[in-house]
Amino acid sequence: MITLAFNDTRFQSKLGSVISQAKNPRALLLNAGREVGNQLKKHFQQRDRDDANHLSARRSHFWLAVSRTVQKPVVSGYTVTVVINDPRFAQKVFGGKIVAKEAGALTIPVEERAYDRTTQVFEAETGLKLFLIKSGKGAFQNALLAVKDDSARGFTVEYLLTPSVNQPADADALPFKPLLEQAILASAQRVLDLQIAAENPPAEIP
Numbered sequence: 388m389i390t391l392a393f394n395d396t397r398f399q400s401k402l403g404s405v406i407s408q409a410k411n412p413r414a415l416l417l418n419a420g421r422e423v424g425n426q427l428k429k430h431f432q433q434r435d436r437d438d439a440n441h442l443s444a445r446r447s448h449f450w451l452a453v454s455r456t457v458q459k460p461v462v463s464g465y466t467v468t469v470v471i472n473d474p475r476f477a478q479k480v481f482g483g484k485i486v487a488k489e490a491g492a493l494t495i496p497v498e499e500r501a502y503d504r505t506t507q508v509f510e511a512e513t514g515l516k517l518f519l520i521k522s523g524k525g526a527f528q529n530a531l532l533a534v535k536d537d538s539a540r541g542f543t544v545e546y547l548l549t550p551s552v553n554q555p556a557d558a559d560a561l562p563f564k565p566l567l568e569q570a571i572l573a574s575a576q577r578v579l580d581l582q583i584a585a586e587n588p589p590a591e592i593p
Contacts, residue, residue, distance in 0.1 A: 391564075395568065402572060408579055408583075410582045411582060413462055414582075416465065416467050418575070418578045419460075419467060419574050419575050420459075420460020420467040421460055422571055423467070423570075423571060424457050424459065424460060424469050427457050427471065427561075428454045429562075430562040431450045431454035431457075432450070432454050434559070435449075435451040442496065442498075445499075447502075452473060453471065453475075456473040456476075457469065457471055457472075458472060480556060480560045480561065482553075482555045482556035484552070484553050485554055486551045487549075487550050492548040492550055493549050493551065493552060494506055494546040495552070496545065497546065498544065498545045500513055501545040501546055506546065513534075515534040515535075517532045518532070518534070518535075518542075519532060520532075520542070530547075530549075531544045531546065532544070532546040532548060533545060
């Protein structure tokens with residue numbers, strides 16, 4: 388689970404001031420959590436629209452899938468938790484090394500037909516048989532998976548094989564934090580205004 392901490396002193400001071408005035412702090416915090424969830428979903432859905440795939444017109448819709456795993460907020464004391472359940476998301480945020488486990492090698496698609504397809508799905512859906520091309524030393528050094536064709540080479544490379552890859556962190560995986568803080572404060576203030584208005588209804592005109 389990823390924890391997004393809002394440690395900015397100015398933000399904490401402003402939010403703390405709003406909470407201290409609230410008749411029902413829990414309702415205010417719950418609404419702020421909903422705002423965080425909505426902002427996360429909006430951000431992920433925009434990423435899904437903006438991130439075109441360079442390899443294929445077919446879409447895996449990774450970001451749309453992530454948006455669907457944003458959970459409802461949970462309030463405990465003065466802490467609000469919004470969980471993103473997609474286990475792949477942490478890799479986008481932090482990056483890091485991805486190591487092959489069961490198969491011994493990662494398959495990196497390099498051709499349109501291979502995009503978003505495992506090797507088993509590739510063969511089942513295309514009817515093409517993959518074969519291994521290997522050169523160099525080591526189990527998977529300079530190893531490729533290819534299919535036969537009528538080109539001058541006689542084959543087309545579909546996948547590169549590698550024991551691991553280093554994936555860089557995605558700087559835009561999460562919404563821009565200052566804008567997220569503004570949305571939280573605006574949401575908290577709206578709830579506070581409603582609570583104050585409910586406590587002080589307008590006087591009736593005789």
